């Protein structure tokens with residue numbers, strides 16, 4: 001794999017010769033991760049391609065990621081691809097900019113602070129216990145099943161109770177396939193104007209209607225019950241009462257959190273289950289850690305610092321399978337990255353999937369090795385070599401709650417079961433907006449004695 005800094009022609013990055021009007025869009029739709037890696041090998045660390053009419057510069061080197069996301073972020077807007085999100089979730093934290101973004105982020109931040117997030121642990125644990133009860137039955141009957149669906153249900157329910165003080169479980173059957181569909185359409189349909197009445201656009205409208213109904217219900221419950229809840233819904237509604245936000249803005253922010261918070265955490269948990277099944281030695285070490293630290297108990301947040309191998313497994317899962325595998329920004333003025341000119345109005349794609357595989361920063365990058373994250377060496381790693389939650393001002397607001405949920409759930413799983421894939425073998429990533437294992441995650445569980 002390439003480890004060149006860049007491979008420019010003059011001060012233009014190299015890239016494929018694209019004769020079709022669609023540029024590299026067809027190849028991107030067919031096999032996005034494969035295509036991006038192939039171009040990386042051919043054209044170096046910073047390359048140029050076209051997706052339809054849009055010039056895109058793909059960034060794979062941590063220095064360049066840091067330049068775009070952190071050091072020179074003032075010269076970058078979220079850009080045209082993030083605008084596309086508005087088709088499903090309206091104008092929320094992932095598409096708004098400037099002062100409006102700052103105000104919204106400030107309003108929501110307290111609900112996501114590391115210390116506050118510990119309040120969500122109980123919902124995550126109780127949800128996991130319920131899920132494991134049904135898994136017990138599957139194990140008893142030796143019945144293979146799609147764990148990805150159950151994990152999504154767990155994440156949705158925990159999300160609802162923690163952040164919205166609402167039981168979202170009745171929506172799970174509709175929401176889960178719709179969230180997958182929405183995520184897929186957003187990446188496959190980047191060029192299709194939303195007013196064109198194609199079956200896919202009509203499907204997107206239906207997805208949007210369900211999401212709207214869910215969020216409208218959550219807001220109504222909060223307004224009607226005077227619940228006294230101190231959740232993110234109440235924080236946003238307080239700003240609406242004092243005239244700082246409109247009800248529509250509150251609605252869109254809640255829609256945004258729901259869409260981006262659940263699909264991502266589910267993808268990460270699914271990849272973790274996959275990893276347990278293909279690396280039995282990793283599963284065994286996690287089991288031994290859970291056995292020694294918990295001695296058969298259910299974990300609490302106080303146990304998390306002791307479950308340190310599990311944390312490294314989660315980090316390694318996020319390195320190889322970053323659920324948010326593409327971040328895009330548009331330069332406002334012309335910029336220079338690694339000696340190459342990046343024109344205003346184009347798009348820069350910072351690609352965690354590639355950054356996390358950069359051979360100059362990760363030895364034997366395709367190997368699954370949680371010990372890469374051992375201290376002190378990980379402290380010396382480039383600050384943008386590992387960016388599953390992004391970097392800079394737009395860094396994920398939900399990262400502590402997502403990490404906490406994974407860190408609590410995985411020891412509970414390995415404590416009770418041995419996990420096997422059904423059928424065994426490797427699973428390819430299926431990239432939509434988020435990176436999921438393709439064809440779900442069929443597993444067979446064996447109860448530990």
Ligand code: HEM
Nearest residue numbers: 093261264265268323324327388389390394396397398402
């Ligand atoms: C494993 C789970 C998750 C991953 C991998 C993840 C990843 C990311 C990444 C990479 C970004 C940066 C986007 C950018 O720079 O353009 C981001 C932003 C964001 N994430 Fe997450 N996320 C996860 C879970 C969550 C959860 C649980 C929530 C909410 C409950 C959430 C809400 C958001 C929001 C609102 C933003 C936009 C922040 C802003 O621009 O101010 N995420 N996430």
